[in-house]
Amino acid sequence: MSGYFKDIKDAIGTALVGMRITWGHMFTKKVTIQYPDVKRDLPDRTRNRLYVNMDDCIGCDQCAKACPVNCIDIETVKAQPTEDLGTTSTGNKKRLWVTLFDIDIAKCCYCGLCVYPCPTECIEMTDVFEFSEYNREDLIYRYAIMSPEEVERVKIAEEEAKAEKERKKAEAAAKKKAEEAKKKEEEAAAASESDAKNDGDSAPNE
Numbered sequence: 001m002s003g004y005f006k007d008i009k010d011a012i013g014t015a016l017v018g019m020r021i022t023w024g025h026m027f028t029k030k031v032t033i034q035y036p037d038v039k040r041d042l043p044d045r046t047r048n049r050l051y052v053n054m055d056d057c058i059g060c061d062q063c064a065k066a067c068p069v070n071c072i073d074i075e076t077v078k079a080q081p082t083e084d085l086g087t088t089s090t091g092n093k094k095r096l097w098v099t100l101f102d103i104d105i106a107k108c109c110y111c112g113l114c115v116y117p118c119p120t121e122c123i124e125m126t127d128v129f130e131f132s133e134y135n136r137e138d139l140i141y142r143y144a145i146m147s148p149e150e151v152e153r154v155k156i157a158e159e160e161a162k163a164e165k166e167r168k169k170a171e172a173a174a175k176k177k178a179e180e181a182k183k184k185e186e187e188a189a190a191a192s193e194s195d196a197k198n199d200g201d202s203a204p205n206e
């Protein structure tokens with residue numbers, strides 16, 4: 001019986017607590033923000049849309065490796081010794097052409113893990129959070145700034161450099177093989193000459 005009355009007491013107490021909070025709000029100043037015309041200031045470390053400053057990107061792939069959902073695609077081409085790509089604003093030497101840098105923001109979970117490993121601090125979270133699209137493809141942000149012609153040119157240059165390296169390697173291997181064959185021939189000739197001399201020395205005198 002005492003449990004029955006205790007339950008009634010608890011129910012009334014709980015209702016009173018809820019009503020006290022409701023009544024409290026009835027006498028506080030109302031704050032209505034006229035979104036989207038008025039927007040709240042976001043906290044300093046808010047994580048929203050990413051931005052990449054390609055002038056400072058060295059194509060190191062660290063951000064893509066850190067991404068847990070693989071939404072960053074990067075392709076690079078090695079610069080030729082005759083090409084000077086300059087340095088970043090942080091003083092890092094640029095050695096790779098970044099031919100592709102895509103972020104599929106539809107997959108992004110805004111974890112920010114890509115931002116921390118960047119050696120040139122060129123990938124960052126912005127305060128932009130309204131970027132819905134009708135077409136999903138439009139949520140793939142393409143940051144690479146090279147034109148298709150430039151990409152084609154650097155790829156061809158890389159292929160030619162690779163082919164030249166392979167040609168030189170094959171040439172060196174063939175030369176080495178020829179030298180080894182010649183050395184073997186000389187050794188065989190020297191050995192047979194020595195045998196002939198030994199035979200002559202051991203022949204009985206008449």
Ligand code: SF4
Binds near residue numbers: 050066070107112113
């Ligand atoms: S914020 Fe996270 S999920 Fe989005 S691109 Fe960076 S690492 Fe990937």
Ligand code: SF4
Binds near residue numbers: 060
């Ligand atoms: S970590 Fe930074 S420098 Fe390296 S590829 Fe990503 S954005 Fe570019």
